[in-house]
Amino acid sequence: MMPLITEAQLIDEIGCWLKTHLSVTVQSGNRIRRGLMNEKWIVETDKGRLFVKCYHPERYKERWQNTEFRAGFEDALQLQLLFYQSGGRCPEPLALDGRCMHLLPCGRYMAVMTCCPGMMVPAGQMGERRMYALGRAAADMHTVWDSAAVTGVGVAIPRKEPAYRLSRERMEQTWETNWDAARGSAGHIRNALQLQKAIIDSLRQDDLAPPAPGWAHLDLWADNLLFEGDALTAIVDFDRARYSFPAMDLGRAVLSGTLSGGGFQRDAVAAFAEGYCSRRPLPPGSLVQAVKYVWCVETFWWIQPSMETSSVVPVRFAEEMMVTARNWEQLDALLEGS
Numbered sequence: 001m002m003p004l005i006t007e008a009q010l011i012d013e014i015g016c017w018l019k020t021h022l023s024v025t026v027q028s029g030n031r032i033r034r035g036l037m038n039e040k041w042i043v044e045t046d047k048g049r050l051f052v053k054c055y056h057p058e059r060y061k062e063r064w065q066n067t068e069f070r071a072g073f074e075d076a077l078q079l080q081l082l083f084y085q086s087g088g089r090c091p092e093p094l095a096l097d098g099r100c101m102h103l104l105p106c107g108r109y110m111a112v113m114t115c116c117p118g119m120m121v122p123a124g125q126m127g128e129r130r131m132y133a134l135g136r137a138a139a140d141m142h143t144v145w146d147s148a149a150v151t152g153v154g155v156a157i158p159r160k161e162p163a164y165r166l167s168r169e170r171m172e173q174t175w176e177t178n179w180d181a182a183r184g185s186a187g188h189i190r191n192a193l194q195l196q197k198a199i200i201d202s203l204r205q206d207d208l209a210p211p212a213p214g215w216a217h218l219d220l221w222a223d224n225l226l227f228e229g230d231a232l233t234a235i236v237d238f239d240r241a242r243y244s245f246p247a248m249d250l251g252r253a254v255l256s257g258t259l260s261g262g263g264f265q266r267d268a269v270a271a272f273a274e275g276y277c278s279r280r281p282l283p284p285g286s287l288v289q290a291v292k293y294v295w296c297v298e299t300f301w302w303i304q305p306s307m308e309t310s311s312v313v314p315v316r317f318a319e320e321m322m323v324t325a326r327n328w329e330q331l332d333a334l335l336e337g338s
Contacts, residue, residue, distance in 0.1 A: 005106045007031075010039065013104045014052055018045065018112070021096055034223070042115060049115040051091060054108050055101075070109065074101045076241040077111055078155040079145060079215060083235075086144045089137050090235045091116050118226030118233035123316055124260030126222070128271035129230035131257050135275025137232050138220065138253060142246045143280055145215035162213040163244040164297045171200050174300050182305040189305060192318075195325050196303050199295070202328070207292050211247040218242060220249045221256035223313075247286065250276070251294030254287055254335070255320040262323055264334045288331050295324045 005013075015026040024045040029052075032040040037059040043050045055073065057064040064070065077093045077100035084092045091113040093100040101109050121130060148156035175197055182190055217224075218240040226234040250272075258268040269287065276282050302318040327334055 005108070007039070010054060010104075010106065010108065011041075013106055013108075014041075014043075014054070014110065017102065017104060017110075018043075018050070021102075022094065022112070023047075024050070050094075051113050051115050052110060053113075054104075054110045057108075070101070072242065073109075073111075073239060074099060075155050076238045077101060079241045080113075080238040082148055082153065082156065083141050083144050086140075088140055088144060088235075089116075089232055090238070116226055116234035116236070118228045120223055120225065121227050123222040123256050124258070124265075126227075126257040126268060127230075127265075128268050130227055130232065131253075131268045131272040132275035133227075133230065133232040134220075134225065134253055134257065135272040135277075136279050137235060137275075138217075138249055139276045139279035139282075141217065141235065142214060142249070149215065156215065158213075158243040160243060162210065163218075163242045164248065165210055166208045166293070166296050168200075168203065168208055171296065171300075175200060178300065178304050185305045189307060192303050192307075192322060193305075195322070196299055199299075199325050199328055203296070206289075207296065211245050211286075211289060211293065213243065214246045215241065216244045216246045216249050218244060218248060218252075220253045245293065247290040248294055248297065250282075250287055251290035251292075254291055255294060255324070259320055259323055263327075264323075266334065266336060269335050285332070287335050291324060291331060291335065292328075295321060299325075 011029060018024050018026060024047045026043055026045055028044045029041045030043075032042060034040070037056040039054040039056065041052045043052050055064075060069070080090055081093045081095065081100060084090050093111055093113045096102060101111055103109055126134070145156055149158065175193070179193055179197070182193055217235065217238060219237055220235070224235060224237040225232065226236065254264070254269055254272060257272065258265045273282055273287060298317065299321050302314055302321050307314065307318050324331070
């Protein structure tokens, strides 16, 4: 059991670490209260602004004691560093002795990185120009990581099977468990689960067949993107980056950036595809396949018996799953040009 530590003690240890290892003096700090449990600050120092993130062990429960599990976060930060060093639009993780996760005396791990300018744009409100910029940046990110894997850069060499490979049997078992748990749930929740089951039953082998594997950000949604006007200034929060399927980044970006008012903004979808194609090939039908694959992976995260008590963010994701399910057979037409 990790000893309890107050926020003041944690801030003091962070300040001492920055002074000792980076020779910077903290002048002030602004706590960012977003996300689940992990503590984050924008820190003003005598050498500029830094972003500090402390990983809260309770967020990850017993998994945090697993060295291999923690190593996944280090790998994700190293992938972010690769992208930054290639000229990618993201913060620079500050490394010490080759590592980007740093251990404080209290036993907490943290990451320190530069700050990027820009503001978040609400989900569904990005528009064509921002989606074009996001498409270009996503393609650049995937290309950098693919190239690093081909040339043998250590962190980019896959050590496992791709994450989020689909299994019809596992999907059906999960649905049965959720359906049993929803016996006393409201009618609209049971209706949502019934629609979910209808899609699962209709899945073709092409829907379940994984697209090409590769490194992916896996959290490419509105809250992890910064813009100045129409220009993308940064992709942030690489914690989930893993060897998986880059198509999941495409599907998540389309769902988060172009779904508004119960439908997809076709011009914004086309702009995203155009931006991606300007840097990297995108075969016809790729975005439809990507959106369907994301639905298959994420549907059980957001459509479940407890969703009635969810906060704003899960409600948005649940809406994306529901709109996709209701329009499953029309996705080719709705995402025309993909």
